[in-house]
Amino acid sequence: xxxxxxxxxxxxxxxxxxxxxxxxxxxxxxxxxxxxxxxxxxxxxxxxxxxxxxxxxxxxxxxxxxxxxxxxxxxxxxxxxxxxxxxxxxxxxxxxxxxxxxxxxxxxxxxxxxxxxxxxxxxxxxxxxxxxxxxxxxxxxxxxxxxxxxxxxxxxxxxxxxxxxxxxxxxxxxxxx
Amino acid sequence: xxxxxxxxxxxxxxxxxxxxxxxxxxxxxxxxxxxxxxxxxxxxxxxxxxxxxxxxxxxxxxxxxxxxxxxxxxxxxxxxxxxxxxxxxxxxxxxxxxxxxxxxxxxxxxxxxxxxxxxxxxxxxxxxxxxxxxxxxxxx
Numbered sequence: 001x002x003x004x005x006x007x008x009x010x011x012x013x014x015x016x017x018x019x020x021x022x023x024x025x026x027x028x029x030x031x032x033x034x035x036x037x038x039x040x041x042x043x044x045x046x047x048x049x050x051x052x053x054x055x056x057x058x059x060x061x062x063x064x065x066x067x068x069x070x071x072x073x074x075x076x077x078x079x080x081x082x083x084x085x086x087x088x089x090x091x092x093x094x095x096x097x098x099x100x101x102x103x104x105x106x107x108x109x110x111x112x113x114x115x116x117x118x119x120x121x122x123x124x125x126x127x128x129x130x131x132x133x134x135x136x137x138x139x140x141x142x143x144x145x146x147x148x149x150x151x152x153x154x155x156x157x158x159x160x161x162x163x164x165x166x167x168x169x170x171x172x173x174x175x176x177x
Numbered sequence: 178x179x180x181x182x183x184x185x186x187x188x189x190x191x192x193x194x195x196x197x198x199x200x201x202x203x204x205x206x207x208x209x210x211x212x213x214x215x216x217x218x219x220x221x222x223x224x225x226x227x228x229x230x231x232x233x234x235x236x237x238x239x240x241x242x243x244x245x246x247x248x249x250x251x252x253x254x255x256x257x258x259x260x261x262x263x264x265x266x267x268x269x270x271x272x273x274x275x276x277x278x279x280x281x282x283x284x285x286x287x288x289x290x291x292x293x294x295x296x297x298x299x300x301x302x303x304x305x306x307x308x309x310x311x312x313x314x315x316x317x
Contacts, residue, residue, distance in 0.1 A: 028256040036262075040264070040265065040272055051278065
């Protein structure tokens with residue numbers, strides 16, 4: 001490697017995403033679908049706890065907190081304008097305003113990812129503390145499992161949306177300096 | 178195939194889709210799967226709205242406005258909303274079946290009927306947007 005301003009020997013730009021507009025829109029559809037799977041998974045757990053539940057354990061507000069965290073995190077992560085994130089600190093064209101903007105964007109992005117990861121971790125915590133430690137058997141355990149499925153699907157949906165928004169068409173001009 | 182035949186066949190399919198959903202409610206005397214109709218009727222709506230917004234926007238200083246090189250955030254949000262609604266339409270009867278609110282046959286009929294309704298509307302939009310401009314992609 002002749003240009004040695006990379007931090008690691010394997011740089012990530014070796015790994016190019018395939019460029020096509022159809023793949024991009026398919027990814028966006030897939031993200032919506034994955035979010036729907038997660039959403040319906042937790043709705044299913046809630047209705048199940050109300051109707052055919054044979055045990056005394058019910059889905060309460062505690063089970064909804066991870067879902068709310070994940071959803072907020074996904075909303076935050078995907079509503080950030082991504083061109084703000086990659087502003088170089090020594091880029092003289094962006095001026096003085098661009099730098100603080102990039103910092104704010106990075107902080108908010110960090111918050112969003114923290115909410116997403118916190119949602120997933122919270123669903124595991126609910127599963128372990130509320131269901132696994134009290135040694136419930138499977139029909140009851142299913143409510144905790146669907147909570148995990150819900151949050152994992154929302155995270156996958158967020159990843160899919162992020163990746164597919166970084167796909168650019170090969171004929172589009174990259175005007176960002 | 179002339180447009181009249183298309184319209185007749187598509188409306189026949191649409192009617193059969195509605196018939197399946199209504200049968201799934203009426204045969205079991207349980208009218209919860211009717212929500213599937215609402216979801217699948219709403220599913221093509223976001224793309225219609227976003228394409229009409231995109232057509233009415235000012236195209237000055239935008240290269241290649243018609244193709245999908247740089248889809249606007251509104252368009253992408255509408256696409257993901259479409260995906261969400263399609264999967265919801267399938268997942269709602271599954272949830273009902275899992276929670277013993279409807280029977281198995283009712284679930285199957287409402288899913289199939291809802292998918293028929295959705296694809297019928299999609300094909301309708303696609304057929305008649307194809308005549309206006311030739312190189313349009315699947316607009317579903």
